[in-house]
Amino acid sequence: MPAADTAAPPFWSPVVAGLQPYVPGEQPRMAGLVKLNTNENPYPPSPRAIAAIEAAARGAHGGLQLYPDPQAQALREAIAARHALSAPQVFVGNGSDEVLAHAFFAFFQHASPQASPPAAGEPLLMPDVTYSFYRVYCGLYGIAAQPQPLDARLRIDVEALAARAAAAPCAGIVLANPNAPTGIGLPLAAIERLLAACPHRVVLVDEAYVDFGGESAVGLVAKYPNLLVVHTLSKSRSLAGLRVGVAFGQRHLVEALERVKDSFNSYPLDRLAQAGAQAAYQDEAYFAQTRRAVMDSREGLTLGLEDLGFEVLPSQANFVFARHPARDAAQLAAALRERAVLVRHFARPERIAQYLRISVGTPAQCDTLLRALAEILA
Ligand SMILES: *Cc1c(COP(=O)(O)O)cnc(C)c1O
Numbered sequence: 001m002p003a004a005d006t007a008a009p010p011f012w013s014p015v016v017a018g019l020q021p022y023v024p025g026e027q028p029r030m031a032g033l034v035k036l037n038t039n040e041n042p043y044p045p046s047p048r049a050i051a052a053i054e055a056a057a058r059g060a061h062g063g064l065q066l067y068p069d070p071q072a073q074a075l076r077e078a079i080a081a082r083h084a085l086s087a088p089q090v091f092v093g094n095g096s097d098e099v100l101a102h103a104f105f106a107f108f109q110h111a112s113p114q115a116s117p118p119a120a121g122e123p124l125l126m127p128d129v130t131y132s133f134y135r136v137y138c139g140l141y142g143i144a145a146q147p148q149p150l151d152a153r154l155r156i157d158v159e160a161l162a163a164r165a166a167a168a169p170c171a172g173i174v175l176a177n178p179n180a181p182t183g184i185g186l187p188l189a190a191i192e193r194l195l196a197a198c199p200h201r202v203v204l205v206d207e208a209y210v211d212f213g214g215e216s217a218v219g220l221v222a223k224y225p226n227l228l229v230v231h232t233l234s235k236s237r238s239l240a241g242l243r244v245g246v247a248f249g250q251r252h253l254v255e256a257l258e259r260v261k262d263s264f265n266s267y268p269l270d271r272l273a274q275a276g277a278q279a280a281y282q283d284e285a286y287f288a289q290t291r292r293a294v295m296d297s298r299e300g301l302t303l304g305l306e307d308l309g310f311e312v313l314p315s316q317a318n319f320v321f322a323r324h325p326a327r328d329a330a331q332l333a334a335a336l337r338e339r340a341v342l343v344r345h346f347a348r349p350e351r352i353a354q355y356l357r358i359s360v361g362t363p364a365q366c367d368t369l370l371r372a373l374a375e376i377l378a
Helices: 013-020 047-059 073-082 096-110 134-141 156-166 189-195 251-263 270-282 284-307 327-336 363-377
Strands: 090-093 124-127 145-146 172-176 201-208 228-232 246-247 319-323 357-358
Touching: 013 124, 047 270, 073 090, 090 096, 090 251, 096 134, 096 172, 096 201, 096 228, 096 246, 096 251, 124 134, 124 156, 134 145, 145 156, 156 172, 189 201, 246 251, 251 284, 284 319, 284 363, 327 357, 327 363
Parallel strands: 124 145, 124 172, 172 201, 201 228
Antiparallel strands: 090 246, 228 246, 319 357
16 A cells, blocks of 8 residues: 655655555553563563673773774674674674664665666565564565465465475565464474575575574574574563664675675664673573573463463464454453553454464563453453
């Protein structure tokens, strides 16, 4: 649906008038809110990350009057070490949203700017229900999106994607694994199937939620020159407020991302972000403890929702996707909001409009949610 650009201010370029920006979940300032709407971690970041940020702010390693390391070398080395890779196979950006944006520009924008009329080029293949920012980047960069419907159980249809990729040229494949907002994960064999079906284009696997029980494709980087894996510190490392995202790929892919980054902003990660992120990667014990706590709460939350009559999709993420067969999802979300419990409801696409996406909170937050739902359903 194109925007009504008749109403657009005359200063706007046609591209801006036609943009359909991503709408993030709300971040209201309300006391006592149980916030289960944006998949943040319910636990604070590692105390070591906080200490490192404080030290960086005090200028223990050079103060804030100095620019940060544009290459974030120490951070990339710490991340590479954790994944048995080397720093040139790691790219970091200001949140994985920025990393994704650079990747779309670097790998999926194949239209010639000289074409007249401008052509959208080969389409980017993606599941029809997935992280909705992918479509926004397609709009921003003029990339045609080709959605592939999920199967009857809301799983990514790997065979259909692979068949499409093999049948005709495409700009690449992007998917979230585990998928958002379903929470359903794919096995590594499925990722390898897609990598093999699309050898001349990049397959981007967004693993924002992989630390909560999914299978990571990072170990396949050495084997596949067309694989780019994207991680975020916003979910499993409790650092949504710090804005750090990561991409893993062979050197030629990372080099492309660096070219885009250095044509846009040479210093996407400030000193505090680099220090905090590095310390977070060096606190494996805290990471293991908090992700275990979230996965344990997920099991309790799932059982509690099922007791209330909800159907809950099998989740490998820090959220569950659930529907009640007899109650309207939008109304449930509104009733929860009146009780100061926020969950996310997507009105579109229609196929998921009766589901609620509920982030896994602490056991106490999950109890509050379940009690509120019991009251609403009674
Ligand atoms: C949360 C999320 C992101 C964005 O993460 P940031 O690093 O906070 O920008 C990217 N992809 C998916 C699938 C997400 O759920």
